[in-house]
Amino acid sequence: MMSGPRIAKNYVSNYLSNDLPARILTYRNAWNLSDSQLPDPKKMLTYEPFTVGHWPTIINMVMNTTSLEQQGFAYDFDPNYRVLYSMRTYIWVRATGEKVVTEQRDNLTTIVREALLDGPSLSKYDTTVPCYPKVDEGTMREEFSEITLLKGERCMAGSFVAFDMQLEETIDHTALGVMLQADPTVSKMTTLPSAPDKLLGILGNAKVTLTWNAPMWDGGVFEVSGYKIDQSTDGTNWSTIVADTGNTDTVKVVTSLTNGTKYYFRVAAINQTGTGAFSGTSNQGIAIVPAA
Numbered sequence: 001m002m003s004g005p006r007i008a009k010n011y012v013s014n015y016l017s018n019d020l021p022a023r024i025l026t027y028r029n030a031w032n033l034s035d036s037q038l039p040d041p042k043k044m045l046t047y048e049p050f051t052v053g054h055w056p057t058i059i060n061m062v063m064n065t066t067s068l069e070q071q072g073f074a075y076d077f078d079p080n081y082r083v084l085y086s087m088r089t090y091i092w093v094r095a096t097g098e099k100v101v102t103e104q105r106d107n108l109t110t111i112v113r114e115a116l117l118d119g120p121s122l123s124k125y126d127t128t129v130p131c132y133p134k135v136d137e138g139t140m141r142e143e144f145s146e147i148t149l150l151k152g153e154r155c156m157a158g159s160f161v162a163f164d165m166q167l168e169e170t171i172d173h174t175a176l177g178v179m180l181q182a183d184p185t186v187s188k189m190t191t192l193p194s195a196p197d198k199l200l201g202i203l204g205n206a207k208v209t210l211t212w213n214a215p216m217w218d219g220g221v222f223e224v225s226g227y228k229i230d231q232s233t234d235g236t237n238w239s240t241i242v243a244d245t246g247n248t249d250t251v252k253v254v255t256s257l258t259n260g261t262k263y264y265f266r267v268a269a270i271n272q273t274g275t276g277a278f279s280g281t282s283n284q285g286i287a288i289v290p291a292a
Helices: 004-031 098-117
Strands: 043-045 057-073 079-096 134-144 148-151 154-170 197-204 207-213 226-232 239-242 251-254 262-270 275-278
Touching (some): 004 057, 057 154, 079 098, 098 134, 098 154
Antiparallel strands (some): 057 079, 134 154, 148 154, 197 207, 207 251, 226 239, 226 262
């Protein structure tokens, strides 16, 4: 069956996901760069509309179908086509300081371009994709955005690599049935943060130092501004001990606890929309004991 732009985007995203980690490490060693100068992309999105929530990020898009050319017929007489898609791979970076954000963008763009130009890797047949992809190197071009000042010294910069990619596709004439009725379902995208993870507690004398990882999704519209912390002694009944930390620190010391009592904690991120999902329970319960 015909693969379409969905497969074209998936192929490039999957290819870059597998190829970039090793390629980035090679460049870091060769150029003597730090992680901040050449960071790993956090997320690769392949469908529109999209929301940039993690930095840096790579987004693959099909802009249009440029041409379709029949190549012949398959063994069952289904026609084969060579379809040419005009594509863009966007690189978005957000960092503190114009110099840092420019360096990250330029370094990542160079590596993404090399990955797409790597014929032996890109043209190798991927058994998960029912087509034979090939990038037309002669169509490749790059464009870079101006630096955008977001807040304070935080800046955003982007670029894209444009190219044409060919796929071999087949029209399948097998009768699959007739659609008599369709009931589409539309789900709204949440604008609340996702749950923080890896919540841990470090014991002290009548206190616990809680640490956690920031949520992977900040809601897309508003950034995380603080955290809500709940406490329980049975893991079922919860009381709020911090309604809003008022900052994005992922460490909080909880005091005035009773030594020898088991406590449970959970954390949720807050943005301008409201409070997101709670994390898992810390350490599945912490028995507070005097510090040594």
